[in-house]
Structures are given as C-alpha cells and as structure tokens.
Amino acid sequence: MPLYFFNTHIDGDVIPDQDGMELRDAVQALEVARDTVQAMMQDPTNQITLLAAALVVTKEAGGVVGEFPFADAFKLLPRAAGSER
Numbered sequence: 001m002p003l004y005f006f007n008t009h010i011d012g013d014v015i016p017d018q019d020g021m022e023l024r025d026a027v028q029a030l031e032v033a034r035d036t037v038q039a040m041m042q043d044p045t046n047q048i049t050l051l052a053a054a055l056v057v058t059k060e061a062g063g064v065v066g067e068f069p070f071a072d073a074f075k076l077l078p079r080a081a082g083s084e085r
Helices: 026-041 044-050 070-076
Strands: 003-010 013-015 054-059 064-069
Touching: 003 026, 026 044, 026 054, 026 064, 026 070, 064 070
Parallel strands: none
Antiparallel strands: 003 013, 003 054, 054 064
16 A cells, blocks of 8 residues: 655645555545544644644655645634524
8 A cells, every 4th residue: 555644844844754655546535634634734833833733635656636624624623512692
C-alpha cells in the first residue's frame, strides 16, 4: 500500500509527519486528513492557533495529493445543541 504523509503548514513553517500512514489510495488519505483536522479543531485550545494552518497530504515519492485547511473544519463540525439561529 502507498505511504502518505500529513504535514502541518502554519505561519510559514512546516511540521513534518515523520512516519506517514499506509493507505489504500489518495481518496482515503484525504479522508484521514479531513478527520484529523476535524478532531484537532474540536479542542478550543487549538482553534486560534490552527485557524490559519493547513494539513498538506503528500505521497512517499513526493507530490502533493491535497490540502485541507483547518478553517474548513468549521464547515464540517455539527452545531452544538441550542446554537441554531
């Protein structure tokens, strides 16, 4: 199975994924990226720091598969009960 890396890009810096994950394809890698971003943004202490960050998915051989901005997680998170307007 191909190896994918999930590198965090924030404020001009890159926090590299040293281990990567073996996944069946790029679609699954992007799903993992989306789920990771959503999970990280559920913690309010991460929200301000990561709002301008992105999780960039790359293949082992190089090349970007896709990018998932952390700010997009707010579009995917369910609303808290009673917060509907």
